[in-house]
Structure formats: structure tokens, C-alpha cells
Amino acid sequence: MLAVWVEQLLGFASGALGAIREDERYPTLMAWARKEGPALVGGDQALAQALAPELWSQTPLARLDFAAEPLARPGRNEPCWCDSGRKTKHCCGAVSLPGHVPTHLMWMLSLRDWKGDTLKAALASGQAPAQALLEAGLIAAESGQRGRAQQILESLFERADWLTLPEQAEPAFEILIDLYQERGFNRKREALLDAVLDRGPLFLRGVALERLCLMHLDNDDLDSARAAFVRAQQALPDSPTLAYIEAMLLLHEGHEQEAAERSRFWFRRLARQGDLEPDQLQFLADLAENPGATLADQLLSAEEDLAEPLVALQALLAELPVAPRLEIRRDAEGGLEYHSTAREDTLFAAWQKVFQSQVESDAPMGFDEDPWSRAGEWLPALCSHPEWLDSPAVLQALALALASRFGSLPWMAPSLFEPLATRLERWLEQVRAEGEGGFVWDSADNAVLLRSGLALVVGMERGARARSRELAERLLTLDAQDSLGLRELVLDQLLREGRDRAALELSVRELEGEDDEAPPLGLLMGRVLALYRLERRDEADAALAEVRRHNTHAVPMLCAENPRPVGGGGDGVAAPGSRAEAWQYRTLMRDQWRTTPGALDWLQGRLGE
Template identity: 30%
Template sequence: MTIDDMDDELSEAFMDDFQDMLFEAANFIRNCDPDAQRFIDLFSLLASEDFFPFFERLNIENAAELRRLARLFAIQIWNATPLPSNHFRPLPLPEPKRNDPCLCGSGKKLKQCCARLGHEGMPGISANLMTALMLEVVTQAELKQAWQHLPHMALGYIASSWMREDEAMANRALMMLEPIFKQDDHLLDHRDEVALDAMFELCSLLDKPRKKSALIKRFMAHPSKVLQATALHRQCTILGDQGKDAEAWAYFQTAQRLDPNNPSLSHLELLLLMQQGKTDQMQQRGKYWLKRLAGMNRAGELDELIDLIKQMISDSPTAMAPLVDQLNPGAGRLIGWLQNAMRNPPALMHKTVCHNDLCIVEPKNREAGTLLRQWEQLVLSHEDLWQQPGPWLKLLEQHPQLAGSINVIDDLIGAVYDLDTPNPRAVFQPLVMLAMLQIKALLPMVPQQPFAWAALENRPALRVLGFLADTMEELDSDKESLEIREWLLRLNPNDNQGMRSLVINRYLQLGRNQDAVELARHYPEDFDVSINFGYALALFRLGKRSEADKRLMQAIRQSPRIVDTLQRTRMKEPKQLHPGYISLGGEDEAWYYREHARDLWLATPDAMSWLKQIAQRK
């Protein structure tokens, strides 16, 4: 039977075992090179001793039949594998004649044995796959010589697949491609396009901006129009990421004049429009490009690009996944995982009451607890999850029940905030929906016990709720945002997340002055400037002048800069003493309050005059 015949029936785990077997085979060939018989004997022996899980899955009980099949696999693997000793070219065994002994080792003549099966009866092994696996196991010195013997296009594709795995493989890919571009320009042409594009990706992934910049500058002036266009396209996207729209379009037009019929211009133009938020224009140009590409697509070679353009002009997260994955490798896989998790979200964590407080606890199931600790270890070992997305994405995909952990959702929110993508909504939308489903299942809207921030196990859920509030606000869903923040204050009245200042300002904006007073009374000795000044303003609006005067004087004594700041028509943002923090009573505190609340004071009749009057009395 052929591998193609088996594919329809093999599970993903089965195919993983097949790939693992081929990797081990490449390693053995590397050590046996150039002794084919030694490899075939070793491979057949190991297969018969259950070394390869792949052969175990075949459930062949007859030992002779197993050895026969293993030998056939070994011969085909050897014939497809490039040998370092042969300048990275295969050294296939000669095909036996009909009266020669059969290759399977049965002792029969070929015509009486496997010849009856025909070529379709032999296991088919991909030469491209074996080339990639051999390059993975050779020494660094041998790897650096591969470019002299193998097509550069093939090396570019191999490098692209390696860089998606982890940093070590990305570095190996860079080591493999670098010698190509140490050649003089006249030795490089259109056949090096794929390798050059992979080099640009590797420089970004491995944080080598100088090397990438030098490559782009060099190839924008290269004699080959194809390589020029590749570099110009990269420069366009870099300038687009930096918000230098005019320069990005100038380079796009240069690339267009250089090679007006290059199909890649379609993707580049739509990407620039997307980066600049011109979604309506992107939709129109996308439809234009679909018609144009259909006319250029004579033999189906542009099918993938046409599908990509269709995805780019679609609004759904699933359709956007391939594009997002191009900009941030791994992000597209995360979108797919989130979409699946939303359909039937599991509940891995649960709440309980401990010491009169509500707490989130891990499941009692030992396997689930081990899985969560494995996830935690992965996150702790990677400062930036997107530098090596492979391991943690693989864990998510292998264990979809991780979607039931609010800790995992909290970590994913942090990872998504780190994404550099022109369309973060494609990732945030399914993440918000999953987070909302889990939070509503986990936390009561009206808690009977406090859900304290002091309990470390509670913080992920509280952070996720804060994320949901911020996201609703960004989506102009102010009502939902306020409701979530009120929910947070009911859960954690100590308000370690600073929700109260946002809530009181929103109450005042809505004219809910009594609600603002009630909220402020929960924090009588507060340091929060929004609570103190908002309390006074709400009382003033309610006509409780005496109490309002008292509260405003207390607020001014605590934060005297506020008065002058609110009265200024214009004010520059001050330099913060400690980025990420606000100094109590400082100029930065006054500036932030002015930004969030000055409109509230201006919208209240006589409030500014009253503020000035009380300040003078103080």
C-alpha cells in the first residue's frame, strides 16, 4: 500500500508517528552514510523491535511481514534522502531485475514477490521532506555548505517552515541561508526570491533590524527586478507599520512601475490600506484585484493568492486568520483555537468560599492540575510568547480544555496585547467572547462574599474582567463597560484596580449624581483625586452646598494643583516621574484628572466659579 492510500485513514497522531519515524531515519542515515546496507539492516531491526510507534500502529502480527514492510520503507527512505557525502544528492540503490532477489528480503525472486504489487505497492516517501529532515540533523558545517548543492528556492521554503518552530530552528535556518547572500550581486537572480523573503522574515523574528535594513537597502538596488520588488515590498510594510503612509505609498508606486504585472502587488496594496484603517477602500480595491487576478490565473498558480485576497476583504476572524498569521506567526492558529473553544467552552476552574471570601481554585482532577502547571511553566519561561509560539500553541491545540481556565485566558489576553497587527479585532473578538462566557459561568453578579484581590488565585479573573470593561469602552459600548466596572466593585470593594475613578466620572457624565455620592461615601479617606473632587462636584450639583464646600476644601488640600489645572485652557502633558505610575499631589496627577474630568466641571453651571472661590478661601 502507498502512503497516499493510507492518508485518508490515518489519524493526526498516526501521521505524527510517521514524521517522527522519518526524522529518526534521517538521523540514522546521517550516521550510516554512505553505507546503505547498514542503514537498511538497522532500520529493519529497530522496526521489528517496536522502536518506531508508527509500525506498532499498523498492527501487523506476522513478524516476517513486518520485517518485509520495514525493509521496503528503509529502501525507499534511503533512495529519497540526500547524502552529505554525495553533495546532498540521493544515492539510490539500483532497481533489481525480475530474476534478482526481491528487495523486501523474502528470498524470492522479484517477479515472484513484490513485482506483482507494482510501483503502487511500494511505500512512497517525499524527497522534499527527507531533504528538510536531513538538513535538520547534519552538522553546522555541513548545513552551511548546502546552498552549493541544493536549489535555493527549496532552502527558502525549508527555512520558512523551520522558523515557525522555535528560536533554535530559526537560527539554524538563518545559518543555512546566509551563505547564499554573501555572494556577489551578479550571482543572484529570480531563483533566490523565496530565500530572500525568508531572510527578511528571519531577521524580524530573531530581532536583527540592522541586518534586515542592510538587506533591504542592498536589494532595492539589485539588477534583478524580482529581487528589487521583494525588497521594495518589505520596505513598504515596514513604513506602513511605522505610520509613514506617504513614504510607504511612494515605495509601492516604485514597485508597481518596476513590475506592474506582479500579482503580489495586490496583497501589498490591501495590506497598506488595512494598516491605515481604510477598510472601505480596501474592500473596493480587493474586488478590483480579484477580477484582475482571475484573468491572470491561467493554470491555477494564483489560487492561494486569490483565496488570501478574499480573506483580507472579509470581516470574520476566521477569514482574517491567515493574514494575521502572516504578520504575527502563530496568531492565526490562536484565532482558530479560540473559535473552536467558544462553541463548547469547558469549565476547568471553579469557585469556593475560603475564610469567608470567595476564591477561584484549581480542579481537584490531578491530570487537569498537571496540565495547568505545564501551561504556567511555559508562560513563565517565555518573556514574549510570540518569539516562540510553537510550544504553547501546540499545548493549547492538544488540550482544548485549557480554554476552561481563567488563568490561561488571562495569559492569552496579555499575549494578544503584545501583538503588532493592523487588525487586532480579529484576535480580540473571539477572545472577548470566550472570556465573557467563562467569567459569567465563574463569578456571581451579586456576590454574597467579597472576591478579594489579596488572594493571588483571584487576580486573573479580576484582570480579565478589567480587560472586558476596557474592551467594551474601546468598542463604544459604554453601558456594558460601566456595568462590568460596577460588577468589579461589587466583587472587590477595595478596588485594587482603580475602577472607582472611572465609575464616578461616568456617573457624573450621565447625571447620576446621587450614585456618585453613594460611591464616594464608600471611600471616605480616599487618595483618589477623581473620588475626592467628584464627591464634591456631585454634592454641588445636588444643591448640598455646605457639605460640598467642606468636601472640596479637603480635596484641594490633598491635591492643590488641581485648581489651576482645571482652569487652564491649554496644558502640555508633563513628564512622568515614574512611567506607569501617578505621583500623589503631583503635576502628572493633575494633568490626568484634567483630561478625564474637566468637561464635567465645565458642563456644570457655576462650578468653575465655585472652585475658584473655595480655593481662595482655603
């Protein structure tokens, strides 16, 4: 019965709103209610006449700057407000409405229908009830009207009385954050998060902290992510989302074992409380058993239309056969060259028909256009034609595409990047088996193998650090010129593994071989950190002085608790000596300085020197 009433109420209210918009006069509404209204409420004339004044009294009117024009509710012996001429007790006063009429209903329907300047003016008036904004925004988001949803939900969270927001505002807040992210409004996203943390209700502050933590993880700012997680834990200590976030954070930091232990802790704690839905409990159980695999499955399932082909790709890569041999030749100077065969060219041509994006030949990584816009076509096609991966050019394109989307997620390394790395390593072993000789980037098709290696090194950098370093070292044995800039990555990984002497030897050797005036900041800072850890402080001071001559921003940026992110150039490459270069180093390695006892304090003490 209630469902019937809700359906009738929405239909009647929508019709009434259409009548009101004709001239925004009460008699117009009542004329409509008598003539057309009964058909919308089961033929009940009395109900139509009784309902119309209720709706009029809450309807926003453009002629009144979107205020309503409520009717005075008449007494029992006074003339009825439906203008029937009868006393109220013999007219609408004798009608019992079948159910509740929400006081924000006409505002919600108006927000659903208004467009352009009218919608903008209505929102700017500040008259809209919070519940109407909430419901209209959610409806717009669910129907795919992203711009309208953003516009309406922004008005909800621009209100001064946030502490009175209903708890149903939580999904609206998350939707607005997602809309900002999808549409590239990063400053708006950060401003909203900051505003909620500053003055929002407790239930929203906890969610904001969770989202802030995820945002910092996306930016590889692990220190800020950790700080946000701690604050979220204090605000919402029993939120199951914290288990998910902490597992991600620990995996980003390279602490696989601790991630599993903490996941088991969360499972035991939250299971004892008995407040979780069965699917939440199962997720926590899976997370406790294998955090990386569970996060990978969760991520793929959230990919909507791509979930099924991505899972199929995982299955394909898990069963990838041994790679076929390549054609390796020597050039006139004795250098080694990979030459693609006719079969490999045919396979690549078939792949390229569906993939279409072109690898940028002048850049280490990147495409002329985003390949993921057509992933719904090329992913299933690749899974139907696994032989395409016999072509190194196809492997290169796939590795680059996967790195662009999943390269910062450590839990994706085992299922997506490591199988491709195994195939590439076989090819690199074949090159090395040909004997001594350089393997130059711009010779024949060598760049295909080298670029593939770079993409896979990056893809495994967080989730399979040792494997990533080993592949980088293998590439460096072939590419002595370090066309890919892998020396810094190997150095960073050695420092992460605590192999400080090996890291120092590498940094010293590579810096001595630098001919240009701008050695990589990572090599310079890596040498400083290795010397500090080895307690060779005088040498560390001298090495730090060289860092400061190269980049005056590096030490202040590394010591700062929460500096503003700095982007690189148009191609993402930071200029030597720039703030962007300092920011990139901080993003990659501050966690190593932070976890080295006394290291940041030592740097801080030298800021004023």
C-alpha cells in the first residue's frame, strides 16, 4: 500500500509542478488538480483537492526568489483552502492522506527538472532544503548527469550549517569527491576535503580522512597518507574501511608481512563486534589471508565494464607459455641488434588494428593518446589472440598501458607485470647469450625491448621490489649508456633493501662517470643517505654540500612535513635543480629518510648552514 502511495504522490507532485510552472499562481494549480489530478491518485477527486494545497505551500517560486508562498492552514469551520466554498471540516479537512508528504518534495522535483540559469539561480538563492539537495544530487549522479550532480551537491556542501547534515550525506560526499576526481577538479577535491576536516560533522570527517589518505597514496605521498590514516583511525576507530586502507598503505611502503598481520588484526577485531554484513566480513577474511591478491581482485571488480576482460587477462598471463626466440644480429661495429621478424610484424599489425594508440618513439614511456579509452575492444581481442604477445612490440604496448594505469599499485605486480617480465627476461638472456657488444637504444628495434623493460621495472617497483631491481640491473648490463635512467631506481631499491654499501658503491661509480654538469638528484641524495647510514658523517656532509649546489630545494623539500605538490614539465620530466625535481625525489624516497633513525633531524640541522 505504501509503495502505491509513493508512486501516486510522485506522479501527482510532478504534474502539479508542471501546472505551477505555467504561471506560478495558486488558482492555476487548483484548476489542474480538479481537472487532471484525480487520474493520478486513483480517481480520488477529494484526495487530489486536499493534496494540491499541501504541495503548493512547499513549492519554490522563481518570482519570489525561490521562496515558497505557504497557505495559512484554515480552521475546521473556516472556508477550505482548496477554494471549494465549503467549510474545511466538510472538505479537505475530512480527507486523510494515505501517507507522509515530505516537506522537501517539491524542491527536490524542481531541482531535478530545472536547467541552466534557472538551476544556477535556485541554488544560489540558498533556499533549497539540505534533504532536497541531497536527494536531487544522488538522483542526478545515478542517472549519469555528472555536471548536474556536481552542481547540486556543491550547493549542499557549501552550506554553513554542516553540523545539521543528515548521515545520508555521506554517500553524497563520496560521490562529489569521485566526480571531482573523474572530471579533473583536483583543487576543488582538496578544498572540499579540507573544509570537511575543518568544520564537518564527525561522520563526514572520518570519511574525508579516508579519502584524503587514498588521495595521498595516488600521489605517492606516503608520509601524508600515513598521517591521514592515523587521523582517520582516531575519528572512526571501528570503520572496516580502515583495514582496507592500512593494507594498501603498508603494501605501498613495501611491508607485505606487516600488511597481512594487520589485516588479521582487523578481521579479529571487527568480527568480534558482530556489526558487519556478511560480504564485509568475507572481504576482511580474504584480506587477512592474502592482502595483495584481495586488493587486486577488489580493484579489478571496481573497473566496471573492464572487470571481466582484466580478469581474463590475468588468467592469460598466468598461463603464458615460454617466449619464442628473437632474431638477434650484429651491426658493422659489433653491436647487438634485435630485428623484428615478418611473423612478429604480422602479429603486431593485427594487434594495432584494435589497440590503435601509437607508442611515442621519442619518449621512454607514453602514447600519442590514451589507450584505455578503447580497452573494451583491445583487452578481449588480446585474450582471444594470446599469440600476439609473441611480438615484443605488442608486449611493449601492453606493458606501457598497464604501467600507465596500474603501475603505482603494488598489489597488481604479481598478476600483471611479473609474467610479462618473465617473458622479457628470456629475450634479454638471448641477447646477452650472443656475447659481448653494446645494445644501443636507437639501433634497429632495440628500443622496443628496452622500453618494455622500463615499463615493467616501473610496474613492479612497489609490489615486487627485488624483481624490479634485478630486471633493471639486467637492462643496465645491456644498455651501458643507461638510456632509461635506471641507475637511480637500482640505487633506491638497494637503499630500501638495506644494502647501503652496495648503494654507496653504485652511486660513487656512477657519479664519477657523469660527464655533464647536472648529475641526477637521486644519485646525489642516495650517496648522502648511504654515507649517513654507514655513519661516515664527514663524507655525508661533503656529499650533502654537493647536493645543495645542484638543487637548493632538495633538502628543504625533504624536511618539510606537508609541502605543496609540484608538477614537472609538460612531459612530466623535472628540470635539473628545480622544485619539481626536489618534489619527485621526496615522493620516491622520503619514507627511507623518515625510517632511518635521526636522518631527517640531521638534514634539518643543516638547513641553516
